[in-house]
Amino acid sequence: MRNYLKLLHMEIHRFRYILFALIGLTALVQMCAIAFNAIGEVNKRNAYFEQTGRAPEEFFAAMSYTRAVQETQFWFAVPVGLSIAVLVIYAFLIWYRDWFGRSTFAYRLLSLPSERRNVYFAKLTAILTFVFVLIGFQLLLMPIGRAIFAMIAPADQLQPSYIADAIFANQVFKILLPRSFAEFFVNYGLGIISLLVLFASILLERSYRWLGIVYGLAYAGFCALLMVYPLLALGRNYSAGYFYTEEAYAIQMAIDALIVVSSVWLGLHLLKKKVSV
Template identity: 35%
Template sequence: MSYFKLVHFELSRVWKIYVGLMGLVLIGQLSAIWFGANQFMKELTQFAREKSISLKAASTHEEFYMSSPNGFLREPWFYYPIMVSIAVLLLYMILIWYRDWFGKHAFIHRLLLLPTTRAPIYFAKLSTIMLLVFGLLALQIVIFFIGAKMIAVMVPETLYDTVSLASFTEEGVFPLLLPAEALLFFAYYTLGFTFVTVVFSIILFERCFRLKGFFFGAILAVCFIFLHVAPYLVANQFSLYPSESVLIHLGVTIFTLIFYTPLNLYLLKRKVTV
C-alpha cells in the first residue's frame, strides 16, 4: 500500500472526531469573541452614562478598565477549546498505533504482512498527526479573521484601534502557537514534529520489547529532554542573543530528529512482529 493511500486511510479513520473537534473550537471561540465584544460595549456604554461623556471619551478614559474588545483573549475560558484539542491530539498520537493492535480487526497484522517496505506505515501515521495539527492551526487563523470582522460589526471602529491578526497572536498562548517570526515558527513546529517522533519511538519500543522496551524508550526520551534543556543553560551562561539561542535549540531538535527517525524505522522493520 502506497504512502498516500495510507495517509488517506488514516485520515478517514479520524475525520468524524476531527470535524467534531473543529466544530467545538469554531463555536466555542466565536462565542467567546461575540461575548467579549458585547461585554465591551455594555461596560463602555454604562461607564459613559455614569460619567456623562461620549463613548469615544469613555473608551480612552483612564478609569475605564477594558482597553479594547480583545479582553476575552486574557480569559481562561477562551482557551478551553484549545486545551481540549491538544488533549485529543495527544491521546490520538498514542491511539493511532494501538488501535491497530487492539482494535476490532487488528489492522496492523495485514499491514505488516504486506510484501513491501514498512516505512510508509510510519511516515503515514507521522504525517497524519502533523496534518491534524496544522489543520487546527489554519482553523485558528480563520477564526481570528472572522472574529476581527465580528468585532468590527459590533463595535464602532472609532472606539478602538483596528483589530489585526497580530493583535490576536500577541496574547495568551498564541505567541507559542503562532509566533510572528518565521524562525521561531519553524523552530517550534520542528520541535513539535520531533516530540511526535519521540513518542512514536516509545510506542515502538514497547511493542517490540513490552514493558522493558517502554522503560528504555522513556529513559532515552528523558536524555533527549535534558539535551533540549541544555541550550537554555548555555544561553544563560554565555549571554547569547535570542536568535543564537533559537538556532542552537533548532540544531539540537534536528539532531534528535535525525537520531530517532532511522531508529524508529529499524524497530518497525526488524523488531515489530505480527
C-alpha cells in the same frame, strides 16, 4: 508513493470526526467569547448613557477587536489547550488502536505488500497535518471574529484593528503563531522532535513488550536530557565568553539533528525488523 498516500488518507479519514469536532468547538467557543465581550461592552456603554445622558465616547475608549481578544484570551486558550491535549493523546492512539481494536488491524496493516516505512511516515504526516489544519483554521477565525465584533460594536465607537495586533495580544498565540520564522522553527521543531522520540519509544514497547516500556522510557529520558543539558551548559559557558551565539545555536542544532536522525532510524528499524503482530 501511492501506498503511502493511501495510508495517509486512511489515517486522516479515521480522525476526521474528532478533527471536525475540535474545529467546531474552537469556532463556537472563540466566536461566542468575542460576541459576548462586544455585547457586554455595548450594554455597559448604553447603561452609562442612560444614567448620565452623556455620549459613551467621552468616558470610554473606542471599542477594539485587539482589546477584545486580549480580554477573552482564556476562552481562546481553552479550545486550543483541548486540541493540543487531544493530539498528544492521539499520538499514542494512532499506533495502539491498530493493536487493541476489535480486530487485529495491525496484522493486516503490517502485512501489506509495501514497505513498512510507509506506515510510519503516514502516521507521522497525519499528526502534522492535523496540527497545521487546526493552526490554519485558527488563522481563518481571526478575521471572522473581527467581522462579528464589528457587526455588534457601534460604528462610531469602533477602533480599526489589525489581525496581527489581535493575534499577538493573546499569550497563547504568541507560542502557536510566533512573529519570526526562527521562533516558528524552534517551537514546531521541538514539537516534531518530541513526536519522533515518542514514536520511537512506542515502537520500542511494541518490539520488546514489558522490557520495551523500560527501553522506551529510557530512550525518551535520554533524548530529553540530551536536548536540555546543552542549553544549560552552553548558557553558563556563553556567559563566561566561551561560545559565540552562532556557535551555541550550531551545537544545539547539531544535537537536535542527531536526535531526529536517530529517532527516525530507530523507529523504521524496529518497525521493519522487530515489531510483531
